[in-house]
Structures are given as structure tokens and as C-alpha cells.
Amino acid sequence: MRSVSYVGVVLLIGIVACASLGIAVAGEEEMCVPLGMIELQPPDSVEARRVEVAFPHGSHMGLACKNCHHTWEGAAPVTGCMTSGCHDLESLPRKADSHTVDKAQAFRYYKNAYHGQCIGCHKTMKIEIQEMANTLASIDGKLPTTGPTGCIECHPKE
Numbered sequence: 001m002r003s004v005s006y007v008g009v010v011l012l013i014g015i016v017a018c019a020s021l022g023i024a025v026a027g028e029e030e031m032c033v034p035l036g037m038i039e040l041q042p043p044d045s046v047e048a049r050r051v052e053v054a055f056p057h058g059s060h061m062g063l064a065c066k067n068c069h070h071t072w073e074g075a076a077p078v079t080g081c082m083t084s085g086c087h088d089l090e091s092l093p094r095k096a097d098s099h100t101v102d103k104a105q106a107f108r109y110y111k112n113a114y115h116g117q118c119i120g121c122h123k124t125m126k127i128e129i130q131e132m133a134n135t136l137a138s139i140d141g142k143l144p145t146t147g148p149t150g151c152i153e154c155h156p157k158e
């Protein structure tokens with residue numbers, strides 16, 4: 001599993017907080033970063049089985065952008081996760097003429113990408129925090145927090 005990075009990229013683009021919760025991009029030279037909730041939904045053509053996910057972008061600003069925007073080089077505005085050629089598939093890809101899943105391309109299925117990133121990091125951090133707690137057992141300090149790993153914590157019941 002990939003470890004969590006706290007070191008940011010060198011920015012070649014100006015960053016401003018969005019005036020509203022909108023996620024507009026301000027222009028080539030400036031990018032507005034939403035600091036509130038971002039509603040993460042499946043593509044329009046998918047009939048959702050779960051409630052959409054309220055993602056608190058702002059709670060993640062202590063982490064390097066590259067943990068999530070992993071193809072972003074800091075020069076152009078950030079692009080969405082389901083951009084064409086990225087995590088743009090609505091279901092698991094199959095190999096040609098077969099029913100087997102194409103594992104090498106499975107990351108393109110948006111659900112796998114989100115679950116891998118979101119749940120993956122929260123799980124990794126839980127383990128790291130537990131290890132820290134074990135090592136620092138005698139220290140009465142506040143441990144770092146991480147995010148949810150259970151289904152209904154992210155997809156609340158309707």
C-alpha cells in the first residue's frame with residue numbers, strides 16, 4: 001500500500017480559496033480550491049445503489065495534494081477524477097472476448113479508484129496511528145485522526 005505523503009508539489013499556479021462552495025476553476029494562471037463539502041456521485045448513466053458521498057475537501061488540506069491529485073504537476077488546474085482517460089469507466093473492464101476482469105485496467109472503474117484512495121488511505125493511517133499509540137503508550141498526547149472506513153459512514157442510510 002502507498003504511504004501517505006505530507007510534502008506538497010512546487011506550485012507553478014496561483015491558488016485561491018473559492019468564494020462559495022462552487023468548484024469553478026478561475027483561469028489558466030489561477031485555480032480556486034473548494035474548501036467545503038464536495039458531493040461525490042457516480043456518472044449520470046449509473047443507477048446509484050448507495051447514497052452519494054459528502055467529501056470534506058477542506059479536512060484534507062493537511063495532506064499533500066498529490067496523494068489524491070496524483071497526476072497533477074502544479075502547472076495547470078486540477079482535473080476531476082472521472083476525466084476521460086482517467087477513472088472514467090462505469091463498471092469493471094473485461095478482457096476482449098472473455099468474461100474475465102481486466103485487472104490491469106480495473107483502476108479506471110471510478111468506484112475502484114475512489115474506494116482505493118479514500119478507504120485505502122483511511123485504513124493505512126489507522127494502522128499507522130495504532131502503531132504510534134503503541135509506541136507512545138506512556139505519552140498522554142492527542143493522536144492524529146483519520147477518516148471513515150465503514151460503508152454507512154460514507155454512504156449514510158437513506
Ligand code: HEC
Pocket residue numbers: 015023024025031032033034038055057060061063064065066067068069078079080081082
Ligand atoms: C484526500 C484527497 C484530496 C486531497 C489531499 C486534495 N484533494 Fe482536491 N479534490 C479531491 C476530490 C475527490 C475532488 C473532486 C474531484 C471530482 O469531482 O472529480 C477534488 C477537487 C479539487 C478541485 C476542483 C476540481 C474541479 O474539478 O473543479 C481543486 C481545484 C482541488 N481539488 C485542488 C486541490 C489542491 C490544490 C489540493 C492540495 C492543497 C487538494 N485539492 C488536495 C481530493 C483531494
Ligand code: HEC
Pocket residue numbers: 004005053054055056059060063067068114117118119121122125145146147148154
Ligand atoms: C491520503 C489520505 C486520505 C485520503 C486519500 C482520503 N482521506 Fe479522508 N481523511 C484523511 C484524514 C487524515 C482525515 C482526518 C482529518 C481531520 O480530522 O482533520 C480524513 C477525514 C475524512 C472524513 C471525516 C472528516 C471530518 O471532518 O469529520 C471523511 C468523511 C473523509 N475523510 C472522506 C474521504 C473521502 C470520501 C475520500 C476520497 C475521495 C477521502 N476521505 C480520501 C485522510 C485521507
Ligand code: HEC
Pocket residue numbers: 040041042047048049050051052053110111114115118119122147148149150151152153154155
Ligand atoms: C471513505 C468513504 C467510503 C467508504 C468507507 C465506502 N465508500 Fe463506497 N464510494 C465512495 C465514493 C467516493 C464513491 C464514488 C461516488 C459515488 O458513487 O457516490 C463510492 C461508490 C460506491 C458505489 C458505486 C455507486 C453506487 O452508489 O452504486 C457503491 C455500490 C459503493 N460505493 C458501495 C460501498 C460499500 C458496500 C461500502 C462498504 C464496504 C463502501 N461503499 C464504503 C466512498 C466510500
